[in-house]
Amino acid sequence: xxxxxxxxxxxxxxxxxxxxxxxxxxxxxxxxxxxxxxxxxxxxxxxxxxxxxxxxxxxxxxxxxxxxxxxxxxxxxxxxxxxxxxxxxxxxxxxxxxxxxxxxxxxxxxxxxxxxxxxxxxxxxxxxxxxxxxxxxxxxxxxxxxxxxxxxxxxxxxxxxxxxxxxxxxxxxxxxxxxxxxxxxxxxxxxxxxxxxxxxxxxxxxxxxxxxxxxxxxxxxxxxxxxxxxxxxxxxxxxxxxxxxxxxxxxxxxxxxxxxxxxxxxxxxxxxxxxxxxxxxxxxxxxxxxxxxxxxxxxxxxxxxxxxxxxxxxxxxxxxxxxxxxxxxxxxxxxxxxxxxxxxxxxxxxxxxxxxxxxxxxxxxxxxxxxxxxxxxxxxxxxxxxxxxxxxxxxxxxxxxxxxxxxxxxxxxxxxxxxxxxxxxxxxxxxxxxxxxxxxxxxxxxxxxxxxxxxxxxxxxxxxxxxxxxxxxxxxxxxxxxxxxxxxxxxxxxxxxxxxxxxxxxxxxxxxxxxxxxxxxxxxxxxxxxxxxxxxxxxxxxxxxxxxxxxxxxxxxxxxxxxxxxxxxxxxxxxxxxxxxxxxxxxxxxxxxxxxxxxxxxxxxxxxxxxxxxxxxxxxxxxxxxx
Numbered sequence: 001x002x003x004x005x006x007x008x009x010x011x012x013x014x015x016x017x018x019x020x021x022x023x024x025x026x027x028x029x030x031x032x033x034x035x036x037x038x039x040x041x042x043x044x045x046x047x048x049x050x051x052x053x054x055x056x057x058x059x060x061x062x063x064x065x066x067x068x069x070x071x072x073x074x075x076x077x078x079x080x081x082x083x084x085x086x087x088x089x090x091x092x093x094x095x096x097x098x099x100x101x102x103x104x105x106x107x108x109x110x111x112x113x114x115x116x117x118x119x120x121x122x123x124x125x126x127x128x129x130x131x132x133x134x135x136x137x138x139x140x141x142x143x144x145x146x147x148x149x150x151x152x153x154x155x156x157x158x159x160x161x162x163x164x165x166x167x168x169x170x171x172x173x174x175x176x177x178x179x180x181x182x183x184x185x186x187x188x189x190x191x192x193x194x195x196x197x198x199x200x201x202x203x204x205x206x207x208x209x210x211x212x213x214x215x216x217x218x219x220x221x222x223x224x225x226x227x228x229x230x231x232x233x234x235x236x237x238x239x240x241x242x243x244x245x246x247x248x249x250x251x252x253x254x255x256x257x258x259x260x261x262x263x264x265x266x267x268x269x270x271x272x273x274x275x276x277x278x279x280x281x282x283x284x285x286x287x288x289x290x291x292x293x294x295x296x297x298x299x300x301x302x303x304x305x306x307x308x309x310x311x312x313x314x315x316x317x318x319x320x321x322x323x324x325x326x327x328x329x330x331x332x333x334x335x336x337x338x339x340x341x342x343x344x345x346x347x348x349x350x351x352x353x354x355x356x357x358x359x360x361x362x363x364x365x366x367x368x369x370x371x372x373x374x375x376x377x378x379x380x381x382x383x384x385x386x387x388x389x390x391x392x393x394x395x396x397x398x399x400x401x402x403x404x405x406x407x408x409x410x411x412x413x414x415x416x417x418x419x420x421x422x423x424x425x426x427x428x429x430x431x432x433x434x435x436x437x438x439x440x441x442x443x444x445x446x447x448x449x450x451x452x453x454x455x456x457x458x459x460x461x462x463x464x465x466x467x468x469x470x471x472x473x474x475x476x477x478x479x480x481x482x483x484x485x486x487x488x489x490x491x492x493x494x495x496x497x498x499x500x501x502x503x504x505x506x507x508x509x510x511x512x513x514x515x516x517x518x519x520x521x522x523x524x525x526x527x528x529x530x531x532x533x534x535x536x537x538x539x540x541x542x543x544x545x546x547x548x549x550x551x552x553x554x555x556x557x558x559x560x561x562x563x564x565x566x567x568x569x570x571x572x573x574x575x576x577x578x579x580x581x582x583x584x585x586x587x588x589x590x591x592x593x594x595x596x597x598x599x600x601x602x603x604x605x606x607x608x609x610x611x612x613x614x615x616x617x618x619x620x621x622x623x624x625x626x627x
Contacts, residue, residue, distance in 0.1 A: 020044055021209040022051040023168075024058050030069040033111050034076065037213055038062070039123060039166045040105035046098070053099040060087050061107070070364060071322045073111035074155060079326035081107075081118055081150045082333050086375075088149050106137065106166045107150070108213075115164070118153035122170070128163040133181055139169035158217045163189065167212035174203040189216045314358045321350040321365055328372055337376070337590070341554055344376045348556075377556050381595045382625060388615065389418055389622035398604040398617045399478075401440035405606070405615070405622065408438045408448065415448065415457065418622075437478030437488065444504060449478040449488060454499070454506065467506040468499060479527050487512075487527050494519050496531050496542075514545040526567030534565040534573065539588075553590040555582075564602075568609050574616075576602040581614070594625070 023041040030036050038061060042054045064083045068076050092100055104121025117125050117137050125137035136154055158164070163184065172180070175196055183192045193214055200210055328343035351369055355362035373379070393414055395407040404419030413435060417423050437449035446457040448464075452473050455464040474492035481487065484501040488509070494517035497509035512531060524534040531542040537559050541550035552559065559582065564574035570591060573582045579599055583591040596602070596616070604617040614625045 022054045023209060023211045024054060025211050025213065026058065026062070027213070028062065028065075030065060030076075030109075034069065034073060035110045036062075036065055037108040037110075037166060037215070038105070039168075039211055039213055040103070041123075041168060041209070041211060042099050043102050043104070043122075045102075050098050053096060054103075056091065056096070057088065057099065057103065057105075060084065060091065061105075065109075067368070072319060073109065073114050074116065075319065075322050075326055076111075077109050077116040077118070077153075077155070079322065079329060081153065082326060082329035085149050085333055086329070103149070104139075104168070105150075108164065108166060108215075110158070110215075110217075113157050113159070113217075114155065115158050116153065116155040118150045120149050120152070122168065124167060124169050126165040126167070127158075128165065128181075128184060129159065130161075131181065131185065133165075133177060160217065160219050162217045164215040164217070165212060166215075168210050171200070171210050171212055175199050189214055310357075314354070314361055317350065317354045317357060318361055318365070321347060321354055324350055325365070325368060325372060328376065332372075332376060337553065340376045341556065344373055344556060347372070373556060378590055378592045379595065380592060381597065383598055385596060385599070385616065385623040385625050387621050388624040389422065391416065391422060391620045391622075394620050395617055395622075396603050397435065397438045398606055398615065398622070399438045399440055400606055400608075401446065402442075406438050406440050406446055407617070407622070408435045415446070417446065436476050439478045439480040439486070441480055441486070441501065442482075444501065447478070447486075449475055451475055454478075454486070454488070456504075468509065470497070470509055476522075477524055479525070481527055485527075487525070489522070489525050489533075491519060491522050494522075496525060496527075496533070512545055513542055515547065523563055524565040526565045526571070528567055532565060532567055532571065534562055536561055539565070539571065539573070539584075550588060552584060552588045555590065555593070564604055566605050566607050568607055570609075572605060572607050572614075574602055574605050581605065581616075592627075594627075599623075 021041060021043050022045055024038065026038040028036050038058065040054060040058060040061075042050065045051060061084055064080045064087065065076070068080050068083075071079060104119075104123045106117065106119040106123040106125055108125070109116040119125060119137045120140060122139045124135060124139045127134050127136050136156075137152060140152060175183075179199075180196070183195050187195060196212075324343055324347040328340050328347055331337075331340035331343055347369060351362060351365060354365070389405070391407065393409050395409045395416070397406075397408040399406040401417060402419070404417060406415070406417055408415045414424060415435070415438065434450060435448055436451060439447050439449075441447055444456065445459070447467065448455050448457065452470055452475065453466055454468040454470070454475075456467050458465050470490070472492070473490045475488050475497075476491050477487075477489045479487040486499040486501060486506065488497050488499075489495070490497055494513075495511040496513055496517070498512050499509050500507040517533060518535075521535045522533070523536060526532045526534070529543075530548075533540045533542070539550060539552060541548045557578065559573065559575060561577040562573050562575050564576075566572040566574075569586075571584045571586060573584070575582065579596045579602065581594045581596075583594070585591055594614075596618075599616070599618045601619050602616055606615045607613075608615070612627055614627055616623045616625070
């Protein structure tokens with residue numbers, strides 16, 4: 001069947017005095033089979049700069065279609081719509097949102113005889129088949145979700161002599177459908193464009209602007225129909241129209257085979273050939289040559305057949321990968337994160353299969369897959385965080401102290417207070433006094449934790465005053481929760497302990513948990529009204545001493561080696577081995593992953609949510625990140 005070609009005529013009327021509407025008509029051949037048509041407008045423009053929004057939106061749409069142009073038609077259209085919706089939402093979230101609610105557009109993708117359409121806002125699409133005109137995409141009502149832009153779409157087949165009209169919705173307020181049909185029936189498409197344009201100019205006021213595509217589809221004139229020689233009979237045009245379309249010519253290329261030696265069947269003895277007639281000798285030699293040529297053609301045919309089978313397998317695998325990526329994009333748009341993550345894992349498996357079959361073909365999808373993975377896993381990369389403080393020793397613990405910071409090193413047993421200038425407060429000489437945690441208590445001072453004791457740092461006398469002695473314990477981690485609660489973890493007995501502060505007196509510790517902690521993989525803990533205990537690959541939550549059901553959202557790169565936990569309005573998990581900070585809400589939903597590829601040994605963190613600052617301890621540096 002001959003493919004359908006498109007004849008394009010367009011109407012684009014904007015009165016010179018009209019300043020409140022910006023419109024674009026654009027068409028582009030994406031590849032040999034696919035043709036894209038774009039009609040877009042923004043109404044009620046208040047500032048001249050808003051016309052740039054329409055240009056930027058059109059560039060976003062065209063870039064997405066150009067990136068996906070190698071996909072099959074329906075997959076190309078659906079995947080592109082999902083990506084366009086996401087990119088337009090991102091564009092609005094960045095602050096350029098004056099176009100929201102005023103943007104109207106229709107997209108048409110023709111591939112051979114297939115047609116895909118999508119619209120948003122006050123534009124419509126009409127199909128004329130013979131003498132009937134059908135509205136196939138109606139102008140939308142005002143959306144409740146303005147950033148879900150292209151939600152209304154349709155697809156189908158076009159036939160020979162069909163016409164497609166893409167128009168701003170108010171065009172039929174000035175040209176009635178009967179008059180429109182009569183004009184199309186009596187005139188060519190080009191003449192109809194001129195006639196309708198004239199009617200619009202005469203009927204519409206200065207405050208109106210129209211844009212319309214008028215597309216006619218017809219069979220392509222075959223280039224392969226031979227031109228008759230002057231002395232031959234040339235058939236009439238009516239006869240040519242009744243003949244079947246001629247197949248297009250195919251070009252065959254020579255096949256280079258590796259050189260080899262072939263042992264031919266042994267020829268009859270010369271004296272026997274001498275006794276044969278010339279005809280018999282010719283027959284025998286011809287037969288031998290035929291065998292050789294037949295064998296060579298058989299090898300070449302088998303080689304080409306295998307290549308064709310492999311090419312089909314590669315194309316099928318690429319189509320499966322493209323569909324999986326498109327499905328994941330759709331799940332992401334509709335906030336189905338669990339489904340998006342599952343489809344991302346499937347897409348990575350399909351990508352690995354395609355890469356094993358054809359690395360060059362797989363490379364075409366690599367950028368698209370990496371971009372999808374970044375958005376599904378909420379990944380942010382920070383290359384060079386700001387250095388807030390640099391010390392001469394390697395601190396291991398970090399705590400907020402008023403407007404400054406308290407830092408301590410377990411190996412050097414040194415304690416430093418920083419409030420604009422680093423000040424060395426204390427240096428422990430007793431080996432049994434290993435630092436296990438630090439905290440600043442308002443109206444009391446700086447405190448630190450050893451394996452069995454809780455101390456106040458007496459700066460005046462340069463000594464440690466014991467606040468609480470906890471024998472037969474192995475304490476780790478120190479947390480202060482205003483106004484008077486102090487928490488630590490006893491990893492020897494599997495307990496989380498709470499002490500109450502009254503003036504300068506600290507009460508005896510009380511175990512908060514009604515069951516013993518699993519000690520095998522205990523890393524850190526955090527407290528608000530609940531207790532959160534960190535293990536290498538999970539977090540357990542306790543309320544009133546009882547463990548609650550609590551699951552973290554799955555990740556493509558699973559949590560396997562967590563080492564620090566900070567609890568505020570969200571949960572902040574540090575995984576030093578993978579150089580990342582993972583942020584969950586208190587229902588375990590993933591909010592963000594921040595990677596720090598240039599850092600080497602993350603030790604501790606503090607998060608100031610009010611000022612939107614994250615402080616990280618890396619080797620001898622305190623780093624600051626604004627989020």
